[in-house]
Amino acid sequence: MPAKYSIHTKPAAPRMRPVGKLGIVDWREDCSSCHNCVKRNCIYGLYRDEADTLRDEIGYLDYIYQCKGCLSCVQNCTKNLLTRVVNPEYLRLGDGYYSPDIILSTWFQSETGRIPVSGSGYGGPFSGPGFDSMWTDMSEIVRPTRDGIHGREYINSSVDIGRKLPRLAFTDGQLAVEPLPLIETPLPIIFDVIPEQWCRGPVVELVASAAAAIGTLAVLRPREIVSKGSVSSHVVPLLETADAVTDSQNWAAPLVMVEDHPEVLSLHAALKQKQPKQIVAIRVQATPTVARRVVELALGGADVIHLLFDRHGREFPSSDPRRKASPSPNGSSPHPNPVPEGEGNMRHVRDVLRDVHRTLVKQGLRDEVTLVASGGIAEPEHVTKAIICGADLVAIDIPLLLALECRLCNECERGQPCPITLEEIDPEYGVRRIVNLIGAWHQQLIEMLGAMGIREVRRLRGETGRCMFFEDLERDTFGSLFGRRKPSSAPTP
Template sequence: MPEKYHIKTTPVPPRLPRIGKYGIVDWREDCARCHNCVKKACVYDRHRQEAEYIRNLKYFDFLFFECMGCFSCVQNCTKDLLCLTINSEYQRLGNHYWTPEIIHITWQQAETAAVPVSGAGYRGKFAGQGFDAMWTDMSEIVRPTRDGIHGREYISTSVDIGKKPSYLEFDENKKTVFPSSIVDIPMPMIVDMNPAEYTLARLEPLIIEAVRFTDLIAIIDSAKWPGAVNESQMADIDKYLPHIAFHLNPDAPEPPIEILSKTRMVEIPDNDAVLDRIKELKKTIPELVISIRVNLDATGVQRAVELAAAGVEVIHVIADFNGDEIGPKNEKLAKPRFVKEMIREIHTTLIKDGIRDEVTVIAGSGIALPEHMAKALLCGADLISTYLPLLISLECHLCETCKPGIFCPARLEEIDFEYGVGRMRNLIAAWHLQLIELMGAMGMREARRLRGDVGRAMFFEELEEEIFGTLFGSKKRV
């Protein structure tokens, strides 16, 4: 049996006091000092920890918010002096898309590398926008699994990047010929460049270390070369280059050919001369897989299809970091198109054109949770790219104030190398485990086969129309 993809992890505790959802406010004035103080009875020992924390406080800039929200002390206090409250700092985390819940759960995974588990059923909205408007399928009785009964150890999350041959070719010695290179990565995910809004910290060496450890690939802006690696990495650079895909920034000098030739993939921003550029690069390094980065603006979908038709082997489509279409929004539509819809359109068009297997589609933007990865694949992407979750794993609040001279609440500039790599590694490992959870439930043994398999997905709009539309008629226009 081939070696299984497994990411070894160890817990990496946070550097800063946790920003929990709940806190206890204590109106101490009327305390009876009774011997049965509910604080002693806290199942989680939070009150004692809080007291210790306050005693050892170095900075007075964080409050203690690690209450689990069980209300037990609040409801048992003899003088009814305690009050449970939602932490306002928690509510300020992130934005409308990267919600406090997402940031909180990302921190948790970065610390433990475990699949988040809780009880008491689901607490959230019935459905939402974007990826929250779809559910993944499961297998049951009439078709226990699509790929046969199996254990999780048989689930492969590997995917290929590159042009897949549609038929076998043989040379004169009857040996198989592969007309183009394919990059095989063990998980349908690569790490993208950081958006301009989040550029304060110099995180590239950490990211490169984390992707090497997890056997993934990170896209690195060529303008940052060679500063993207630290001295120790540079000393052993051959080990790292297969995990780097340079984004060939037209405004910066290109990395030397001996460096480029040791990478497996590069990325070129889309432009009118992009096909010529691909030819040039292929001439120099034929085995290099070349991806074109296409912005998903008003013409992005069309452009991606055009490039595929022109023979481009990998297209990396990018919306804004909330997953919405880039650029001025179409005023005729109530809301901008979400990346999910745009991936579906690209995928179905490529199928109609009969060229789907000849191009790899990497979908970026709006990938905030592991289920987004699986759902993007079900919508038609081969793999996803993401960056912000790795940044959040370092306790970032996503406050969007990454500017020199402005205080970073996560103190990102002070982070330790081991800590940063460990947190990113843990997050990737947790995402991998959760992808397996979803695939196990779907009865799918190969991540490659998730691509475009909408039969393994249920879309909110379609279920509403199919079931409630029959019962309740036409839907109101919002």
């Protein structure tokens, strides 16, 4: 039996004091010293060592991180001295898209390598914008295999990167065409270029090592690759457009990336001519007219098209040539959360991918090119949902930095020292955190595929039949009863 792909995780305790959600505050001066202290009875044992750890700031605040918020101590204190508060530092974590909850959940996964599990029902909003307005379908009886919970071990999560032939041809029973080069990654996630402000200390290097450890790819700028000759097969050089051809012969990498620009197809052809076995990916900014551009590129022979969205998963306003020239659109904007003009009209990854996918299908080109999506992929469910909308795979960057305990405070962009001293991180520890995170994401991807009754992730691409969209359900259910939906009612609560 062939070896099964699995990611080996190992706990990696936080290096810095993590920010917790709930805190218990007390008014010590009113304490009656009743010797009946409720803190002793915390069933999670969070206060047990309080007397010792009070002297040590890190230990003392640890229980804010770990407090489960059961209110037992608050409700049993003899003099009602305790109260529960939401940690204001927690509320300041992240930005509107990377919510404090997402950040805490990412930290948990990077620390433990485990799937976040909890009791009681879902407590979030009914639906929301973007990916939150999709529910994946499940199947009451159809399963990937008949092996129940063990069946999920047989679910294949690998995907191919590269151009495919529209059809095979045979002469006298022999294959008459040369198959095109393909790279197979064991999971539909690669690591994108790390935005400039995080490129400090060993960060880029350890992201590349983590990619190698789990068998996926990391996109690196040429200057970040230590030695051109021995470039690892897990590294994808992002070539500078100007000297891509002259330079690229030195790159032994199986996959390289170039930015989209008006002459990109001739560059693509030149690169292919130099190294026919090398796969070339073109990075295209998603804009309102991106579907047309993708078709042009696909017709022109592009192998892989990498669609770039902003950090919050929105398309960019228009094809601005200056933007195209920038080496790393994901992190290139001077503002941490680029909010393009007319933001309200900007489509989300969800809708752009569906549009691009459908357009390619109509043109009969979908199976020939590989579509990568990046920007706004913040949680494992986003991987599944982006693939359902039409991507073959996704590229991520911010979650990797969250795994390294970044809290998106943006101090670095203001030229301030990093509060978690990212530049001093031990590379081995950093690799372990990222491996843990991707291990947990992989498990969750398998859970969702299992529930959908899908046996391999390749078959999930564009499979909107395995998913339900908010607007469709609303229209079918409530639209027929209550007329038109008010235009002001966005899918957000």
